Amino acid sequence: MTPIYLDNQATTPLAPEAFDAMLPWLRDNFGNPHSSHVMGRRAAAAVEVAREQVAALLPKNGRVIFTGSATEAINLAMGAARTQQGRDQIAIIDTEHAAVRDTALWYRTQGFETTLLPVDADGLIVLEELEAYLGQKTALVGAMLVNNEIGTIQPVEQITEMAHRAGALMLCDAVQGFGRIDLPQQADLIALSGHKVYGPKGIGALWVRDGIKVPPLIHGGGQEQGIRSGTLSPALCAGLGVAAKLCAERREADWVHIAALADKARSLFGAWTVNGSLNQRYPGNLNIRRDGLDVGRLMSDVRGVAFSAGSACASGSGRPSHVLAALGLQPAQIKSSIRLGFGRYTSIEEVEQAAHLINQAAENQLS
Incomplete structure (x- = not known):
């Protein structure tokens, strides 16, 4: 039996x-898009169509670089700090997601000073802390548009303005917001992922503002x-391109549907x-807790619903969120929290059934 799927922050179903x-x-x-013969040129043309479809949702004064994932795109973007x-x-x-957080912390081994800026109880950046930090030595500021665990929408436009006043570059992890909400038009670097927008896994992209230098991360044929x-992969590029096009066409309808589910x-x-x-917050993300609950046991008891206790990328690490x-939550509160993710293909009936199963299991555990 296929479980009810409520984990759209981890990945989304592939759009038909x-x-x-x-x-095709x-x-x-099956031609190589880098070959000069007719089959290669056809494949290359498909890649460029996809690039235009993705670029249509991004600021106009930049270019789209296809990558193997958003994590690769973020690692590539971070290299701009070296310039x-x-x-x-x-x-x-x-x-920030581990793709940004752990990469930024790794830069400490490369002679950089990395600072983790605090958030308030709602998960929103404390802008006064950012203002106090920024200075002539700041190379890059990173801010997630929509948090993958709690759905909080950061004031990225305001953060970008502050970063630019200090002469720093601005990197936005837009993985959870691309195709759903407005992107920061003045950011310098924007990362996105295919499988978060009903596209295929194994492809992401980095948008780079004109004039920004990004050193290669992977060397070879260029x-x-x-x-x-x-x-x-022309297939992966084509899948991401069409997924982006669908997001643009269905943005309002998707928002209304997902808000109703929330x-x-x-x-x-x-x-x-x-x-x-x-x-x-983005309505498709609902992170909730119930004190005294053992979420590990809850997930084991509710096999009929696919949901999570946090980021899929960190779920195997054993680290608490x-x-x-x-946000200031205590370890026991963290262990009693779950994340429900709604998407384009989620129905009201599925939400109702999932809520019944989860609540019933929670009551049984706490009684």
């Missing part, structure tokens, strides 16, 4: 339209604009406490 767009490039049109002469400080929000070596879920989980901002800890 994206699958259909990928199939997996089966018949900032006389600057050796990196500032990121404490609640196939992707001389920046990212390795043969591109409203229904909040009404069904009235005995739970919401983690993160109640208002400044650094995001919930940054």
Whole structure:
């Protein structure tokens, strides 16, 4: 039996339209997009169509570089800090995804000073702390548009303005916001992922503002604009391109549908406490806790629903959620929290059934 899927922050189902767009490039049109013969040129043309479809959702004064994942895109973007002469400080929000957080912390081994900026109880950056930190040594500021664990929407436009006043570059991890909410138009670097927007796994992209230098992360043939070596997959590019196009076309309808699911879920989980901002959040993410609950046991008891206790990327690490800890939650509260993720293909009936199963299991455990 297929469980009810409520883990859309971890990954989204592949849109049927994206699958259909990928199939020809997996089966018949198998040419290498970097070859000069006719089959290669056809594949290259498909890649460029996809690039335009992705770029249509991004600021106009930049370029799209395809990568193997958003994590690769973020690592590539972080390299721009090396190009900032006389600057050796990196500032990121404490609640950033591990792809940003761990990479920024690794830069400490490369001679950079990395600072984790605090958030308030809602998960929003404390702008006064950012203002106090920024200075002539700041090379790069990183801020997530929509938090993957608690759905909080950061004031990225305001953060970007502050970073630029200090002469620093601005990196936005837009993985959870791309195709859903407005992107920061003045950011210098924006990372995104295919499988978070109903596209395929194994592909991401980095948008780079014109004039910003990004040193290569992967060396070799220099196939992707001389920046990212390795043969591109036309199928994956086509799938991401169509997924991005669908997000643009369905943005309003998706928002209305997902907001309705969130409203229904909040009404069904009235005995739970919401983690993160109640208002400044993406509605498709509902992170809630119930004191005294053992979420590990809960997930084992509710096999009919696919949900999570936090980021899928850190679920195997054994580490408690650094995001919930940054909000001031105690270890017991973190261990009693779950994340429900709603998406385009989630139905009201599924939310109702899932809520019944989870609440029933929670009551049995706490009784």
